Amino acid sequence: VTDRPPLTPTTRDALAELLLALADDEFIVGFWDSEWTGIAPMLEEDVATSSIAQDEIGHAKALYELLADLTDDDADRIAYARDADAFRHASLLNHGRRDWAFSSARRYLYETADAVRLATLAQSSHAPLAQLATKMRREETYHLLHARAWLRRLAEAPSAAPRLREALVELWPDAADVFAPLAAEDELIRARVLVEPMVALFAVWQRRIRSELEPLTGVLPASAPRADGRTRRTDDFRWLHGEFTSVVRADAGATW
Amino acid sequence: VVTAAAADARVARVRAALATIPDPEIPAISVVDLGVIGTVDVDDDRVRVELLPTFVGCPAIGVMQQQISERIGALGVAPTVEVVVTLDPPWTSDRISDEGRERLRRSGFAPPAPMPPGPLLGQLDELAVLPIAECPYCGSRNTTMDNPFGPTLCRAIYHCGDCRQPFEQFKRV
Numbered sequence: 474v475t476d477r478p479p480l481t482p483t484t485r486d487a488l489a490e491l492l493l494a495l496a497d498d499e500f501i502v503g504f505w506d507s508e509w510t511g512i513a514p515m516l517e518e519d520v521a522t523s524s525i526a527q528d529e530i531g532h533a534k535a536l537y538e539l540l541a542d543l544t545d546d547d548a549d550r551i552a553y554a555r556d557a558d559a560f561r562h563a564s565l566l567n568h569g570r571r572d573w574a575f576s577s578a579r580r581y582l583y584e585t586a587d588a589v590r591l592a593t594l595a596q597s598s599h600a601p602l603a604q605l606a607t608k609m610r611r612e613e614t615y616h617l618l619h620a621r622a623w624l625r626r627l628a629e630a631p632s633a634a635p636r637l638r639e640a641l642v643e644l645w646p647d648a649a650d651v652f653a654p655l656a657a658e659d660e661l662i663r664a665r666v667l668v669e670p671m672v673a674l675f676a677v678w679q680r681r682i683r684s685e686l687e688p689l690t691g692v693l694p695a696s697a698p699r700a701d702g703r704t705r706r707t708d709d710f711r712w713l714h715g716e717f718t719s720v721v722r723a724d725a726g727a728t729w
Numbered sequence: 730v731v732t733a734a735a736a737d738a739r740v741a742r743v744r745a746a747l748a749t750i751p752d753p754e755i756p757a758i759s760v761v762d763l764g765v766i767g768t769v770d771v772d773d774d775r776v777r778v779e780l781l782p783t784f785v786g787c788p789a790i791g792v793m794q795q796q797i798s799e800r801i802g803a804l805g806v807a808p809t810v811e812v813v814v815t816l817d818p819p820w821t822s823d824r825i826s827d828e829g830r831e832r833l834r835r836s837g838f839a840p841p842a843p844m845p846p847g848p849l850l851g852q853l854d855e856l857a858v859l860p861i862a863e864c865p866y867c868g869s870r871n872t873t874m875d876n877p878f879g880p881t882l883c884r885a886i887y888h889c890g891d892c893r894q895p896f897e898q899f900k901r902v
Contacts, residue, residue, distance in 0.1 A: 517886075520880070520886075521876055523878075524878035524879070527786055527882060528784065528786050528882060529786075530786060531784065531785045531787070531882070532785055534786065600817075601816075604816040604817045607816070607819055608785055608816045608819045608820075609785060611819070611902045612784060612902065615878070615900070618877065619877065619878075
């Protein structure tokens with residue numbers, strides 16, 4: 474590990490932007506999932522959602538640690554001491570959990586997008602990121618199966634199917650923002666930190682899921698990752714940010 | 730300067746001590762049988778032990794690091810002990826030893842089935858990812874998965890159709 478050539482400052486900054494986007498996505502989706510702990514539709518689902526939330530926040534921790542190593546920072550500080558405006562998660566994760574159909578629709582869209590992204594990251598020239606992505610894929614396979622199982626189950630239930638359909642249609646434009654272009658993406662491609670541009674990953678993802686979704690939703694409109702797809706903010710997110718920083722704010726600098 | 734033979738003897742002592750450290754979440758199995766111990770190096774200054782997390786977000790990692798530091802520190806083979814968490818190589822459930830599988834079974838856990846050959850990742854084949862578990866109590870394969878997620882990140886919940894016992898399986902991952 475120590476004989477890796479040092480990154481140039483330009484590559485390091487580009488990598489830092491990528492890691493922050495990835496980490497914030499996992500962190501925020503994990504916190505939204507944890508909102509279901511204790512109130513999921515059934516006990517087994519309570520266990521499953523909580524376990525998935527723990528996985529996602531664990532992934533976020535590992536990604537924040539890679540970032541902290543790179544920028545000589547602290548993972549906890551990055552996670553808990555930033556203003557809401559400094560987060561870089563995709564707009565898909567700006568929505569509150571709402572009902573189970575809405576959360577299930579979001580999870581399906583996020584997991585399918587994340588699977589495409591992780592497959593590319595596993596080939597990254599930045600070895601610590603490639604190793605982490607390789608490991609994360611093994612765990613995310615279970616999340617993906619779970620998300621697809623709920624999609625099918627809700628689609629078959631007469632009372633749930635319309636709500637699922639509405640949620641998918643509403644979230645569809647925001648889901649593209651998981652692949653929002655990064656400011657320093659050219660540098661990431663040049664350094665092979667990212668082996669394919671986000672827009673190419675987006676196309677792979679859309680091809681893969683349209684055939685599964687459209688029997689349910691009808692033809693979905695064209696969508697595209699937006700330049701501000703990772704800087705949009707909502708009241709839902711500001712509320713969540715207030716929740717997940719509340720303990721840290723209650724006693725700044727405390728150790729336990 | 731440590732001769733090769735002396736260094737080997739020290740590594741063997743460290744490995745023997747590691748084999749007595751239980752997994753914090755499933756104490757029936759040692760960290761060695763669980764396969765979370767990677768390379769062990771010893772020189773005059775330090776012992777270096779690689780620890781491979783079963784799951785990235787495993788909350789037991791800190792406890793494992795501490796237990797390993799204390800147990801190996803007490804051996805006195807070198808002044809310092811370094812426990813390095815690494816994902817290279819990634820831990821997979823195939824790293825659990827035969828002894829470990831037997832110990833899991835005896836404490837009511839189905840061991841994970843071996844990983845199938847060929848690419849598994851990214852496949853959407855549920856049967857490939859969610860293997861059948863053998864009931865650790867009666868040996869029946871007439872079992873159903875109740876939940877691919879369980880009380881810890883690495884465990885799934887099953888039910889035996891023959892002896893009617895619920896049980897857990899260490900996840901194949």
